[in-house]
Amino acid sequence: MSILPWLVAAWLFGAGVYGVVTSRNFLHLIGCLTVCQSSTYILLLAIGYRWKALAPIFYDHPPGATTVDPVVQALVLTDIVVGATVTALLLAMVMRVYRESGTLDPQALAPLPSAKD
Amino acid sequence: MAAELVPLTVVLPLIVAAAMLAGAHFLPSRLPDVIATLTALAVAVACLALARHTLAHGPLAYWFGGWTPRPGVVLGIGFGVDPASAAIAAFVALLFAASFVFAWGYFEEVHAHFHILMLLFLAAMVGFILTRDLFNLFVWFEVMSVAAFALTAYRLETPSLAGALNFTVTNSLAAFMMLGGIGLLYARAGVLDFQALGSAVARRGHDPVLIGAFCLLAGALMIKAAIVPFQFWLSDAHAVAPSPLSVIFSGAMVSAGLFALAKLSVQVFFASGDAQFLIHNLFVGLGCMTAVLGGAMAWVQRHLKRMLAFSTIAHLGVMLIGVAAVSSSGLAGFLVYFVGHGLVKGTLFMLVGILLATKTSVDELELKGRGKDVWPAGLAMALAGLLLGGAPWGVLDNGAGLIRVAGDHALGVWATWSILFGTALTGAAVLRATGRIFLGLGSDPGVQADAPTQSEGEKANRPLWLMLMPCVVLLALALAPSHEAQPAIAGATALLAPALAAHSSIEPVLQHPASMPAWTSVSLALALAVFHLNRDRLPRLIVGGVDLATKPLFKGLMRLHTGLVGDYVMLIVVGLAGFSIALAFR
Numbered sequence: 129m130s131i132l133p134w135l136v137a138a139w140l141f142g143a144g145v146y147g148v149v150t151s152r153n154f155l156h157l158i159g160c161l162t163v164c165q166s167s168t169y170i171l172l173l174a175i176g177y178r179w180k181a182l183a184p185i186f187y188d189h190p191p192g193a194t195t196v197d198p199v200v201q202a203l204v205l206t207d208i209v210v211g212a213t214v215t216a217l218l219l220a221m222v223m224r225v226y227r228e229s230g231t232l233d234p235q236a237l238a239p240l241p242s243a244k245d
Numbered sequence: 246m247a248a249e250l251v252p253l254t255v256v257l258p259l260i261v262a263a264a265m266l267a268g269a270h271f272l273p274s275r276l277p278d279v280i281a282t283l284t285a286l287a288v289a290v291a292c293l294a295l296a297r298h299t300l301a302h303g304p305l306a307y308w309f310g311g312w313t314p315r316p317g318v319v320l321g322i323g324f325g326v327d328p329a330s331a332a333i334a335a336f337v338a339l340l341f342a343a344s345f346v347f348a349w350g351y352f353e354e355v356h357a358h359f360h361i362l363m364l365l366f367l368a369a370m371v372g373f374i375l376t377r378d379l380f381n382l383f384v385w386f387e388v389m390s391v392a393a394f395a396l397t398a399y400r401l402e403t404p405s406l407a408g409a410l411n412f413t414v415t416n417s418l419a420a421f422m423m424l425g426g427i428g429l430l431y432a433r434a435g436v437l438d439f440q441a442l443g444s445a446v447a448r449r450g451h452d453p454v455l456i457g458a459f460c461l462l463a464g465a466l467m468i469k470a471a472i473v474p475f476q477f478w479l480s481d482a483h484a485v486a487p488s489p490l491s492v493i494f495s496g497a498m499v500s501a502g503l504f505a506l507a508k509l510s511v512q513v514f515f516a517s518g519d520a521q522f523l524i525h526n527l528f529v530g531l532g533c534m535t536a537v538l539g540g541a542m543a544w545v546q547r548h549l550k551r552m553l554a555f556s557t558i559a560h561l562g563v564m565l566i567g568v569a570a571v572s573s574s575g576l577a578g579f580l581v582y583f584v585g586h587g588l589v590k591g592t593l594f595m596l597v598g599i600l601l602a603t604k605t606s607v608d609e610l611e612l613k614g615r616g617k618d619v620w621p622a623g624l625a626m627a628l629a630g631l632l633l634g635g636a637p638w639g640v641l642d643n644g645a646g647l648i649r650v651a652g653d654h655a656l657g658v659w660a661t662w663s664i665l666f667g668t669a670l671t672g673a674a675v676l677r678a679t680g681r682i683f684l685g686l687g688s689d690p691g692v693q694a695d696a697p698t699q700s701e702g703e704k705a706n707r708p709l710w711l712m713l714m715p716c717v718v719l720l721a722l723a724l725a726p727s728h729e730a731q732p733a734i735a736g737a738t739a740l741l742a743p744a745l746a747a748h749s750s751i752e753p754v755l756q757h758p759a760s761m762p763a764w765t766s767v768s769l770a771l772a773l774a775v776f777h778l779n780r781d782r783l784p785r786l787i788v789g790g791v792d793l794a795t796k797p798l799f800k801g802l803m804r805l806h807t808g809l810v811g812d813y814v815m816l817i818v819v820g821l822a823g824f825s826i827a828l829a830f831r
Contacts (some may be wrong), residue, residue: 169329175432237407238808
């Protein structure tokens, strides 16, 4: 297997984390979090990939034919569903924050502002 | 018969939650409270029955859909029930039942939505504890997290939303790390079942991919378990969550993260030298740091829920020392401590909820002397404070004793002192708050005056006795004379079975005498609390000297907790880098 997908996964994760750390807008931050998540998709698909293999659907090819690993594809599907849930929840919270406070800057929204600042 | 009970522990709360969602708008207002409490109790009874059964007849495996493993091929997803897992699941369900009683009528205007999310949360936690499949563990981890995120943001005000956002971002990152770790492990082993993974890891030996997988999985679970330097989200989330929810967060959710870490360490990575190196050297140290740091941060808080949140961090550090000792007594200590801490911390969060409902404040300085008319709560809080500070009665102390013995063996005097300071400081913080709120002592706040605070209140629609009842029950359980450690040791040994079979060098049961007198910790806690409450009466020279020595330290610690999610994620990355640096020393 080529090392390229592993590098891409690491790069995406790093880029996403960099975005989360430096973000000044919650919408942008959620986008960066999604980039982090994409790295796990690449990693999983790369792990299950086989050269010159078929899709793991045995309807039109004989049992025993070489296919890519269906387990990791199931993992990725589950992960996509979970990711969509979390992103939707985050976006709903961010909308609510904007309506309440009129800002999306994490630095203006620290949960418990110090008494003497 | 017993095997049929296994799926029921997860399916029952899920079905009840779905049925409640369908009928949410028709149900009479108090019915969801009754149904949810009964469901949680039923799950607790089922898990307890499983624990008793497996203690007598050995561990049980349940394969969903009848996909039992064939020789060499494990395709199915299974639950593995051993006495320890079942007992912990039973305790979690019991805590949910207590929390439902405490929240009676509190959430009535949202129809049954609070109960639905809580039942989902309960099902996820039971699944998380009982599963023996790594990907299934991830799914429950996520279900648990999503329910928790939504419940934290329940109040929909800016502070609670900001706390929930920090919680969601850090814990989602944990989920991605976990999935990455699972992927790496699967790349090498080709299976996801704990037992099969364990033998695959043993076959591979030294392998950088497996180490990467372990670091990612351990990091993810430590984010959930709030271990230094991954702990920052916890104080923000606990401080803003409604108090019935904080009971579950502190008492069960975070310690469940540690439970999963313990299970992975002894059932999957027992044969990986690198993983064991990290556990024995780095994790014990992290546990000590967490205990001391959490204790110190709890001591300086004035926001009561935030104080309890930091105290939870300190106690998680103590639990990590027990887990990282990888011995029967360490693990047994962890299991007993899990239960004891959950009982005491659950009580304390409920007592703060009582103050929120009757006095509409959580600020210790603001509440000074105002608690006199709810004195029964004060009595309960003093007792819980003493237990938290290490008074030698009941379950918590029993667990602490076992962990101290194991920690002594693994790390020597460092573990003993960290446990002593962590528990004494958190106990002192609670005792000080009790003295100030219920007796009106302590006019000089000292360093507490600079701590962050927030004005808030909770609905006062419940009679005091109804709110006190679950507290009294939990405290009575925490005080149960349980100096018989044998079932816990048996449970821990069953959990450790794969590791014990692989290398017999793990000492099965350690028999060391306790290294310090039983009253040391709680005496220190009392002394600290009395000193702080009498600051205005003591000579200026002593008080000033103590302030000069400690204030810069406390202020520096407070400055670290910025409340900014970017900083927290940065420290998570630093923590992960720390894992690899530690490995370089092997």
